[in-house]
Every structure is written in C-alpha cells, then in structure tokens.
Amino acid sequence: MKLWARMLWALLSGPGGRSGGIRGLAFSSWKSHPPLAGLLSPTGLVSHWTRVFEKRGIPEARESSEYIVAHVLGAKTFQSLKPVLRTQPLTPQQLQCIQVLCSRRLQRVPVQYILGEWDFRGLSLKMVPPVFIPRPETEELVEWVLEEVAQRPNVVEAQGGPLILEVGCGSGAISLSLLSQLPQSQVIAVDKEEAAIDLTYENAQRLRLQDRIQIIPFDVTSVGSWTHLLPWGPMDLIVSNPPYVFHHDMEQLAPEIRSYEDPVALDGGEEGMDIITRILTLAPQFLKDSGSIFLEVEPRHPELVSNWLQSHPDLCLNLVAIRRDFCGRPRFLHVQRSGP
Secondary structure (H helix, E strand, O other): OOHHHHHHHHHHHOHHHOOOOOHHHHHHHHHHOOOOHHHOOHHHHHHHHHHHHHHOOOOOHHHHHHHHHHHHOOOOOHHHOOHHHHOOOOOHHHHHHHHHHHHHHHOOOOHHHHHOEEEEOOEEEEOOOOOOOOOHHHHHHHHHHHHHHHHOOOOOOOOOOOEEEEEOOOOOHHHHHHHHHOOOOEEEEEEOOHHHHHHHHHHHHHOOOHHHEEEEEOOOOOOOHHHHHHHHOOEEEEEEOOOOEOHHHHHHOOHHHHHHOOHHHOEOOOOOOHHHHHHHHHHHHHEEEEEEEEEEOOOOHHHHHHHHHHOOHHHOEEEEEEEEOOOOOEEEEEEEEOOO
16 A cells, blocks of 8 residues: 555554544545546646645745655656656545644644654655754754764774764664764664653664664663663763753744654753753763763754853863854754763
8 A cells, every 4th residue: 555545544443443533624624625627637736736835834834845745756856757657637535644744744743743754864754743853954963963974084993983972862764874974883862761661673774884883771861871882882972862952942942843743852951951961960970081072952952052062071071063054053063072
C-alpha cells in the first residue's frame, strides 16, 4: 500500500482502527472549502488550499499546501514535480488524502508531523510527535562542528575520527548528520525521553548508521546519572541543541509548537539556562583535554553563558567563539576545555 494511502486509512480510522478519527472534520472541512471543478490539478489544489490556509491564519500557507500535495504525489517538494504532472487531474483517492492532511494542518499540526518525515542536511528523517522537530538553524550548528573538525586534524580517536557526545538527541538529526559526514566518527547520543531514544534508533537504522552510534537513555539533570557515560569517554566533542526557551516565553510560542512538540525539549527554565549549565558542569567529566562543546542557544545566552563560566573557573572551560545564525542573531557557542 502506498504511503499516502496508509496515512489516509490511519487518519480516517482513528486510534485502534475504529471508525471516526478525523473523518468528520475532514469532510465537514471539505464541504466548507470544496475545490472548484477547474482546480483539481496539483497546481489548482495548491492555490485552493493556500487561500484556505491564509483565510484561517495558518503560517506559511503556500509552503504547507505545496508540501502536502507533493507528498501525496510521492515527491519531496512541489518544485521537483515534472511540469506535466502539475496540471494533470488528481484521482479521487489523492484528492481525499490531500483533504485529510490539509484538515490536520488547519488544526495547526506541524507539516513535519503531517508528512511523517523531514529532510535535515540531505538526510530523510522520520518525524513523530511529540519529538522535537529539527530547525534550519541547527543545520548551521552541524556545519560549524564539521568546519572545526576539518581544521583540527588532531581531534581524532584511534579509529581515525572524533568521538562525539550529543546531549538531547531528539530525532537524531545532529548525530546522524555528523556520522554521515565523518565516516570514521563514533557518536554517543543521549536523551531522557523514550520517544526520542526510539526515534533516533529508527532513523539510524533507516540511514544504516546504527553500527556507529550508541543511543542511551540519560537524564542530564539526574544527580549521579552521568556515571553511566564514563565508560564511553573521554569525548572529543560534546554537541547539543538543549532546551533554551525562557520559561516566561513558552506561552508566546506558536500553536504548532505549544500544542504538539514536547515542552521538555523547549523549556530551559527561568533564564533558559537550566540544561545549558548542567551540560557545562558535567562536560569536564567527559571531555578530553582541549575538547570542545558546541551549543545552540537563545540570542540572549552568549552573555549569560560567558558570565556563568567566569563565575565557575574550576570547570576550566572558556567561551572561545560565538557564531550568528542566518538571521544575524548570536545563536551558537563554542566552549573549550583548557586544562585537566
């Protein structure tokens, strides 16, 4: 059975295969927003649903429409469809599947969860709620790590590549991207959430990278839990996109984030620093001398992290570089261990 057909059956059937699901919503929405007779081609459906989404205040209305229509037609993007396919009439089954998926978007379900997959630096990763969805900014974090590894050929293990610890692996996007670009590397990926552990493992298998990654349940906030990782060290690099949203900013997040993504992967505490400082506190236990930590943070954090490190000189950690994201915001930190 084709992927879109399986998705349609699951969505219409609801939990446990019982009738109901979102069928009522789907068809009531269909009646409210019926595609006109001349709009039954992929191009027409994209235009139709873009207008519906815009009217309902759905962000990225055209992009959402294009991704959903392309997905039902078996393509990654609408632009990758052959021009002739964009104007051909869709089958009733395809129309129905687009209707169901677009109805989910009207409920503010993220496109990544609707499609069930998303690309990260050219890797196709399975996406399952409520596991955190990797953002475009995080691709820049990976790029920076790769640049630093290339400039420091001494950062290698006996097997010829760096040993990397990722804290908070989520879908596995960072770990698997690094593994794919560093053929001799090894990764220890940890997360406190079972859903994230399972999804990282599944994505590693999909990409045939499971032999070079150890995926371990680990709560960085639990006193003493870090001892379970000591046998795997010492590490060349620690990489993390930790929860860094200021707690009082959580209510301001978009409905797609608030309602569907795991708040544990987002909420960083009062100043967004709870997990960041925990990683920095534990890092000297795992890092080699001159080992590095790469973090994605909130733009207010570079100054906070710098001040915090200065007040904890016993950690022997120095903030050596700050990098801005594609919007010009200070987003990434490079912290280096300076002594035993």
